[in-house]
Amino acid sequence: MNSIKWLSIILITFVIIAGIAVPMVPQPQSFFEFPDIPGLGNTARIIFFHVPVAWVSVLGFLVSLYYGLKYLRTKEYDDDIKSVSAAGLGMLFCLLATMTGSLWAKFTWGSFWNWDPRETSILILLLIYGAYFALRSALGSNEVRARLSAVYAILAGLTAPFFIFIMPRIIGGLHPGAKEDASGSTPITQLHMPLNMLFVFFSGLIGFTLLFIWLLNVRIRTLRMEHRLLMKDY
């Protein structure tokens, strides 16, 4: 566990430094230069942060779905704790992705919010998980809450990939990778990025995933202790 924590710190620090400090030039000569995309310029650096954060958010929702299913099978309170923690982190990272995306939208397309299909679907996803937490707070903390949130976590976790991966692709829009995008599919799936950028990008992906694992671990331990104190199990 400790190695995960240190590795995530190192990787993310590396991505921050490399993602920002490496210069962008029209014709990259060495390994330490990124190609300059006309029209995007330095704002393209956001891809190193915005995409991993969005990815971790999906990861969180999927983990929440998994533990929701597990809870329905085993009825172990610990699985409910894991499901809730993952959902909370998914929500946090989704908010971060939305905020970073909105900021980028302001500088690229002119306004903070455009009702682009991807933006709209992310908003609906945020509402779905907001509803998840509203549901949990409206039920007392007991087996009923765990059971019902597990069912909802499964429902929400199934819709998350739909909203993030499928819906923005079937309706045309502004965000890169939409149906009528001239540059085709997203720069990631087609690996249009040169090797050095890919290297930084994947470090970011792994680094943020490890960060997610660390945060999840801390959150689960906290909730477990809370539960033990509640049950007077000490």
Add this chain to the structure above:
Amino acid sequence: MYEFLGQNQLYIVLFVILIIWIGIVLYLIRLDKKIGRLEKQLGKD
């Protein structure tokens, strides 16, 4: 140094983000240690 930063403002962004990030990391490490201590306490009894 100020001249250099005035020209390459991107580095100011870099330092700001690094400061924020390191702050968050230090807080996380402190939190983690605190939880570890509490767990040990609860575990003993």
Add this chain to the structure above:
Amino acid sequence: MNSLLCIWAVAVKDVRSELRVRYALNALLMFVVTSIAVLVIALGDSGLNPEIMSALFWIVILFSAMSGLSRIFVSEEERGTTLVLQLVASPSAVYFGKLIFNCGLTLVLSSAVSLLYVIAFPAFIIRSGAVFLCTVFLGSLGFASASTMIAAIIAKAQAKNTLYTVLAFPVIAPLLITVIHTTALSIQGGTWGETVPQFQIMIGYLCVVVGFSSIMFDFVWKD
């Protein structure tokens, strides 16, 4: 055969108790009449573009449905008959019976709204009648199925009404967007060919929601 009878029995029971008290029916119809009256007063004769008319149409249906559909399980809790229902019928029977009841209610509601809209707004001329009818039908079924599942989930919670709206809206939103878009198209005279992707979404939505609910209802219903 036995389970089909069971399902039918649950649906009929709900219809009977509803007709006895007519609480939900009255509330819904009053809501519909009031909202449309407000719209007529506010808009008058100004011909609005199809998108707005379509959106308003579905908003009236949506909010009336929300006020009425959530009661389906809450009424059981309030009257204390949940336990009896759990003992007497299998969870699937309860689910499908209530689903049929909700679908029926929503269809009645949307027909009423459609009729009133055509009467109240001379500008509401629908060029592709078949597409419109199909959209309203599928949309109503979609609302009803999503609402049934969510109603089951919140039956045991506090602050039921707000919670229901909060939970229902994001789940229904994709259906709502599709249905509004298709209705706008049908007003303008869209053909079947143009609206095929939308209908795919509507039917897909129905299948996913009903499929998911029928599997998960067991867990929500039983203690």
